[in-house]
Every structure is written in C-alpha cells, then in structure tokens.
Amino acid sequence: MTVTSAPPHPRIFSPAAVVASCVGFVLIGALQALYGPSIPAFREEFGLSPSAAGLGLSAHFVGGVAGVLLFDRLHGGGRVGNRRILGTSYLLMALGAAGFALAPNWPAALATALLAGLGFGGIDYGLNQLFAVGFGHRSTAMLNILNAHFGIGAILGPALIGAVGSAHYPAVFLGFALANLPLLLCLRGVRDRVPQSFGTTPQTSMTSMEASAMTPTESATERSTERSTDTYGGQVLARSLGSVLAVFVALYVLHVGIEAGVGGWEPTHLETVGYGAGAAATATSVYWLMMTVGRFLVAPIALRFSAQAIITVSCAGMTVCLLLATVPALAPYAYAGVGLFIAPIFPTGLPWLNRAAPRARRAGAVVIAASMVGGVVAGPALGKAIEWSGIRAVPLLLSGISALCLAATLWLIRSTRTR
Structure with a gap:
C-alpha cells in the first residue's frame, strides 16, 4: 500500500512581503492619526468650526468602510487578485494623502480624505484577511504582530506633527504619500490567489470501502438521512x-x-x-x-x-x-x-x-x-x-x-x- 502525505499549503507571503505588510500597517495607523493633530491648521487655513474640521476624520472612516466592502466584493467575485487589491489600495492611499496636502479648499480636502480612506480600507481588509489564513496555527500570533504595527503608526503620526508643527501638515501628508510607493515593489511576494480550502477545517467523508460494505438497504437509508440532514440541518446551520x-x-x-x-x-x-x-x-x-x-x-x-x-x-x-x-x-x-x-x-x-x-x-x-x-x-x-x-x-x-x-x-x- 502506498501512503502519500498531503501536499503542504502554498506560502502566501514571502519574508519581504511580510515586512512590507507590517510597514503598510504602520502607514495606515499613521494616516488615521494624522488628522486630529492637524485640526488647528485646518481651522486656520480654511476658516472652519471645530465640528467642520472634525469631518476630515469622518470622511476618512466613511471611505474606509466603503473600501472594505468594495474590495471584498471585487475579491470575492474572483475578478481581482490579492496583488491588485493591495496595489490599488496603496495607490489610492498615496493619491488621497497627496491630494489632501494640496487641496485648495475644504470640500476638495474632504473628497481626497475619502479617497485615502478607500485605500486605507482596502489595506486593512486585504492584509487582515490574508494574515488570518496565511500562517496556519501561527495566524493569530502574526495578526497580533501586524496590528501592533498599526499602533506604532498611530503613535508616530501625532509625534511627527508635533515635531514639525501642525502648520506644516501638508509636508507630512506628502511624505506619507511617497512612503506608500516602495511597498508596491514588494507585492510580487504575495500569492495572488489563495486556495478556497485555505484556513478551513477539512470535513470527514465516507471512504469507498465503507460505502461498498453497506447493504443496499443501509445505503438507501444513509442517502435518505443525508438528504434529510442537508434540508433540515442546513436551515438550522443558516440560522x-x-x-x-x-x-x-x-x-x-x-x-x-x-x-x-x-x-x-x-x-x-x-x-x-x-x-x-x-x-x-x-x-x-x-x-x-x-x-x-x-x-x-x-x-x-x-x-x-x-x-x-x-x-x-x-x-x-x-x-x-x-x-x-x-x-x-x-x-x-x-x-x-x-x-x-x-x-x-x-x-x-x-x-x-x-x-x-x-x-x-x-x-x-x-x-x-x-x-x-x-x-x-x-x-x-x-x-x-x-x-x-x-x-x-x-x-x-x-x-x-x-x-x-x-x-x-x-x-x-x-x-x-x-x-
């Protein structure tokens, strides 16, 4: 009898892509945290009330939610691979941050914050999903490390604004936009398609020897039971x-x-x-x-x-x-x-x-x-x-x-x- 071992799961990330992903999370953490410390400069430059200035972060979050749902739909339909999702997200985040820095008025700034938020949502969704299934029993540990880098960015962003002064926020947002671009080079280390069975629990099934050993009556009863379970049990499972x-x-x-x-x-x-x-x-x-x-x-x-x-x-x-x-x-x-x-x-x-x-x-x-x-x-x-x-x-x-x-x-x- 020949015994064959199950093929190993294909690797989703190269080591360089793992490092780049952590850097990406530093950047999305910094982006989210840059808006708050920059509010005094927003208000002075555009003549805003506190509530109007706070809309910058709100536009970012609205874009983030839209980005998660949009890229999930594109990815789930099989039309867009992992590399394209991440690459598009990095580019949207870079364009949005640069546009925010150069916006001539507040409505334009809000539109570009929404654009940056779309990229933010795509990175947040894409990397969290891939890390959740891409490292086997180490996925939980790797996800915690990935999201810890978000916190590093959230700490560094306000510190950077504090160091240069809120009046110079356009330079910080422009620098942030440029920092996204080198990450595009590391996307070659990301597997473009993940097998459907990746990260799921295998289901047990009846072997051909067990099936052949059943009598016709037992076989018919088994098939009837399976159909009944599929109908009733499926409803219970759905609920x-x-x-x-x-x-x-x-x-x-x-x-x-x-x-x-x-x-x-x-x-x-x-x-x-x-x-x-x-x-x-x-x-x-x-x-x-x-x-x-x-x-x-x-x-x-x-x-x-x-x-x-x-x-x-x-x-x-x-x-x-x-x-x-x-x-x-x-x-x-x-x-x-x-x-x-x-x-x-x-x-x-x-x-x-x-x-x-x-x-x-x-x-x-x-x-x-x-x-x-x-x-x-x-x-x-x-x-x-x-x-x-x-x-x-x-x-x-x-x-x-x-x-x-x-x-x-x-x-x-x-x-x-x-x-």
Whole structure:
C-alpha cells in the first residue's frame, strides 16, 4: 500500500512581503492619526468650526468602510487578485494623502480624505484577511504582530506633527504619500490567489470501502438521512451562522467603541477628577502605547492558548480595569491596563471567526467594516450618555459596554464549540 502525505499549503507571503505588510500597517495607523493633530491648521487655513474640521476624520472612516466592502466584493467575485487589491489600495492611499496636502479648499480636502480612506480600507481588509489564513496555527500570533504595527503608526503620526508643527501638515501628508510607493515593489511576494480550502477545517467523508460494505438497504437509508440532514440541518446551520455572525459584529462594534471611547474621553475624565492637562495627555499616550505593546506580548501567548481563551481574559481584564478607573488615584494606571487587555481582541477574533464560519466568505469583511462603524458611532453615542450622567461616569459607562463584550464572547464560545 502506498501512503502519500498531503501536499503542504502554498506560502502566501514571502519574508519581504511580510515586512512590507507590517510597514503598510504602520502607514495606515499613521494616516488615521494624522488628522486630529492637524485640526488647528485646518481651522486656520480654511476658516472652519471645530465640528467642520472634525469631518476630515469622518470622511476618512466613511471611505474606509466603503473600501472594505468594495474590495471584498471585487475579491470575492474572483475578478481581482490579492496583488491588485493591495496595489490599488496603496495607490489610492498615496493619491488621497497627496491630494489632501494640496487641496485648495475644504470640500476638495474632504473628497481626497475619502479617497485615502478607500485605500486605507482596502489595506486593512486585504492584509487582515490574508494574515488570518496565511500562517496556519501561527495566524493569530502574526495578526497580533501586524496590528501592533498599526499602533506604532498611530503613535508616530501625532509625534511627527508635533515635531514639525501642525502648520506644516501638508509636508507630512506628502511624505506619507511617497512612503506608500516602495511597498508596491514588494507585492510580487504575495500569492495572488489563495486556495478556497485555505484556513478551513477539512470535513470527514465516507471512504469507498465503507460505502461498498453497506447493504443496499443501509445505503438507501444513509442517502435518505443525508438528504434529510442537508434540508433540515442546513436551515438550522443558516440560522445558527446568522446568529454567530451577528454576535461577532456586536463584539467588534462594542470593543472598538470602548477603544475610541477611552482614547477620546480619558483626558477629560482625568482632568475632571483632579489631574493636570499635561498628566492627562501623557496618560492617554500611555494607553495607546500599551495597546501596541499588548499585541506584541500576546503573539507568543497565541501559540499556546486558543483565541477563545485570550479574548475571554481580555474582556474580563478590560472590565475590571474600567471599574478600577472609577477610583481617581488608580485611574491613569487602570486606563493603561485597559489598553493592554483590549489590544488582542481585534486581531485574535479574525482567525476564530474564520474557523467558526469558514463558509461565510464575507464574514471577515463585515466585522472589519463594523469595527470602523464602531469608531464612528462611539463618539456621538458616548457623548449623549455623558451629557445625561456626567463626566465622572465615563469609566462606569464603558465598563458596562465591556461586560457586554464578555457576555458576547462567552455566548460565542458556547455556540461555536465543535459539535
């Protein structure tokens, strides 16, 4: 008897392409973070109100959501390969950033921010999806490393604006646009097509010897049972899959809402409970730094523990830290803990989703788009709640949302358990 081993999975990324992908995530992290520190210059140059100046980031996020959904549709239909998606996204991001730097008026600036957001969404979608299936059991670890580089960019972007001054933001955006172009040369190291079975769990089937050993009656009964299972079980599977996807989306929207909520309201809360403006700003920077550090730290942990266990601990730790943030003396340290615990949720959830719903092709795109929507909605929604309850209630409000994340995680663990 000849025994043949299964062929190895083809490699999706060359080493150079992995490095280029991490650099790409540094760039999208920096792009998202460049708008806020540049607002004073926007307002002076174009004569904008604070709310009008804030539309720059909103246009970027709207473009990001559109980019995720557009490139997912093109990619899913088989019309566009991985290299073209990533290459087009880098070019759109470069053109949008350059256009934003050179825009003669605010409407033109918003249009180019939307264009840059389209490229941002394509890179976010494309690389997260490929990393989720491209490294086997190491995918969770690699996704955390990839998304940690997003945090590096988010830290470096504002630091760069601070170093040159917000009045020179056009030069920073132009430099950012040029930095995208060398990454196009590394796309040759990305596999253009990924096999459909990549990252999915193989299904067991009856062997020909087992089938031939069955009697005609047993065979007919088996076929009837299979048809019945396909009809009824398929309906149950469809309902179950819809519920799983809905809860995954809720988890992503809620946890990104917490991420944006802490980043946006931590300085105000700390100043309200007695900290100076400088200390509050420093503590917020530490929060973002801890989010980046947390993703690097969890990479080796992800090789030993399941995504479910990591996300459960993350949600529980995040909830405890937010409750501790209600104590003024502990608040800065507690917020740093929130950054550490929230860090793994986004990248660790994608491989889990890929395993739980391997046939739901658009699941990854939906939750990535949902995460961006969570960032957009979090500001106004949390602002309304704070108007009603007061600034001091910020950590309590966020801890309630974090508890919902924990409940969603526990439900998903029970619902996606292998039958």
